[in-house]
Amino acid sequence: MPILFAIVGATGIGKSRLSLDLARHYNAEIIGVDSRQIYRGFAIGTAQPSLADMEQVKHHMVDFLDPAKTFSAGEFCRSVRELLEANPGKNYIAVGGTGLYLQSLMLGLPKIPQIEPGVRAGLEEKSASDGLDSLFKMAQDVDPEAMEGVEPENAQRIIRILEVWQATGRKLSDWQKEREGGIGQIPVFWLQRSRENLYNRINGRVDKMMADGWLGEVHNLAKNVPLDAPAWQSLGYRELLHACTPEQVAHVVEEVKRKTRNYAKRQITWLRWQIPSVAVDLETLANPYEFIVGQI
RNA sequence: GGCGACGUACCCAAGUUGGUAAGGGGCGGCUCUGCAAAAGCCUUAUUCAUCAGUUCGAGUCUGAUCGUUGCCU
Numbered sequence: 001m002p003i004l005f006a007i008v009g010a011t012g013i014g015k016s017r018l019s020l021d022l023a024r025h026y027n028a029e030i031i032g033v034d035s036r037q038i039y040r041g042f043a044i045g046t047a048q049p050s051l052a053d054m055e056q057v058k059h060h061m062v063d064f065l066d067p068a069k070t071f072s073a074g075e076f077c078r079s080v081r082e083l084l085e086a087n088p089g090k091n092y093i094a095v096g097g098t099g100l101y102l103q104s105l106m107l108g109l110p111k112i113p114q115i116e117p118g119v120r121a122g123l124e125e126k127s128a129s130d131g132l133d134s135l136f137k138m139a140q141d142v143d144p145e146a147m148e149g150v151e152p153e154n155a156q157r158i159i160r161i162l163e164v165w166q167a168t169g170r171k172l173s174d175w176q177k178e179r180e181g182g183i184g185q186i187p188v189f190w191l192q193r194s195r196e197n198l199y200n201r202i203n204g205r206v207d208k209m210m211a212d213g214w215l216g217e218v219h220n221l222a223k224n225v226p227l228d229a230p231a232w233q234s235l236g237y238r239e240l241l242h243a244c245t246p247e248q249v250a251h252v253v254e255e256v257k258r259k260t261r262n263y264a265k266r267q268i269t270w271l272r273w274q275i276p277s278v279a280v281d282l283e284t285l286a287n288p289y290e291f292i293v294g295q296i
Numbered sequence: 297g298g299c300g301a302c303g304u305a306c307c308c309a310a311g312u313u314g315g316u317a318a319g320g321g322g323c324g325g326c327u328c329u330g331c332a333a334a335a336g337c338c339u340u341a342u343u344c345a346u347c348a349g350u351u352c353g354a355g356u357c358u359g360a361u362c363g364u365u366g367c368c369u
Contacts, residue, residue, distance in 0.1 A: 011333075036333055046333080074330040100332050109330060149327065149337090156335040157328085176329060195324095235333045258322080263333050269326065 002084045003183065004028060005296060006094035006102055008271060009191030010264035012202040014282060016049055018191070019095040021289050023057040026091050031080060032062040033096025033105075039067045039231035041221055044214040046234050047205065060092075067221070067231030073104040077181060080105055084183070094186070099270040108182030110175040115167040123159050123166075138162060145173035188277035189292055197283065199261050206236075206257045215240060215249065235259055 004026055007019045023030050032038070036046040040063055048063055060083055065071060084092070094102060127135050136152045139161045146161050164172040193201070218240045225231065232238045236256040243249045271277065278295060280288050 034333090035331085070331065072330040073332080077330085098332065100329080100334095104329070107329080112330070114330085151327090151336055154327095154336045156331075160330085172329090179329075230331075233331080233333075260333075262322095265324085266326095266332085266334095270328075270332085273326090274328075 002088060002090060003031070003092045003094055003186050005187040005189060005292075006033070007189050007191065007292075008033070008095075008097065008099065008102060008275065008277065010198060010267045010271075011047070011097050011260060012205050012264065013191045013193055013198060014201070015095050015097070015191055016047075016053065018288060018292075019093055020049075020053055020057055022292060023093055025289075025293060026093065028091035028093045029058040029060060030062075031060045031083070031092050031094045033076075033094050033098050033101045034062070035071065035076075035098045035101060036234045037062050037096075038065045038071055039063070039234070040065060041217075041225070042067065042231050042234055042237065044209050044212050044217045045236055045240075047209070065231075067225045068229040070230045073100050074109055076101045077105050077109060081181065081183070097267055099267065099274055102188070103275055104182075106182050106185055108179040110172075110178060111180050112164055112172075112175045113168060115163055119163050119167045120159060123162050127155065127159070132158070135159065135162060143171040143173050146171065146176070185276070187295065188275055189280045189295070190271055190275075190277040191288070192279055192281050193283050198264060202260050202264060203257045206253060206260065210253060235263070 007015050007022070009015050019030060022028070030049075032049075034046070036042070037048045038061060039046070042048070043063065049059055053059075054062070061076070061079065094105070096102070123135065132155055133152060135155075135158050139150075139158045140147050142165045143161050147158075150157050150161075161172045164170070164175060168175070214236075218237055221231075221237075222241055227238075227241075232241075236252065236259075239252045239255065240249070243252045280291060282288055285291050
């Protein structure tokens, strides 16, 4: 079993420190399960592990991707599987907050072929001209099963359903019945804290990012990375780049704190229902590290 | 002390000629299968500073009280 276990939890909960200790204990390398820390150079604002940390313990799937490239759960799975196959003797620990990536890795993904972007572009055009409502009706005709519970406002999922249908001639719901390539369930430890403490940590961490020179990072990146690159979607980057006055910067900082809190809440909802895990309460547990070691 | 304005949910805020409390944010909950730091959904005032009055009916009218605020002496 090349991946020993996974450490998950909301952003800012304290995954990195703990997982570093665990990696040393098991002589393991870390696989980052985070859809934002992947981009090269987007370090401070996405809370990538520090250079010192990455020197101590080898990290994968962190700080490696061209910021102009898009990434997806599927590519994440493929890359991790390649890594595992190439290094059967090594120990790994998966660490991160992107639940979908971890779930896809364990359970596998439907083998839907890569769809060329033109299909989606066409659908988006149609949505703009005829209205999303017409796509909603189309999708319901084509694949009622996949449309279950999808609200008429949810463009992302409606378009995905139509895109798969148009490009492959098969329904998304059919594809989804055949998941492939999962590595199987591994033990998952879910790090938790009280909501109040978590939010305080998040607020504090954003302040620390600013103190660590996030603003400088943003402006440096802007010199080399095209502004339409996907990496700029990471929370706060674009907003910070466009903030000119100190007042605007302060406003963005508050907004980033809020949005990060909102994000953490969504992560918690996801983890609560989507991934079976062992809860690790960092506030009541005397020694979380020992606890996890004891469970393995 | 005099004159005036205002007082609606945790915050901002609409409320038309009195007819039975918009909207936004936040908080909380949820959905989730290749953009997931995404996308979307639900919830949040039996009550409008307080008390009394007019009225079939008052956040909307009247009076008093309390509070905030502006101008004047």
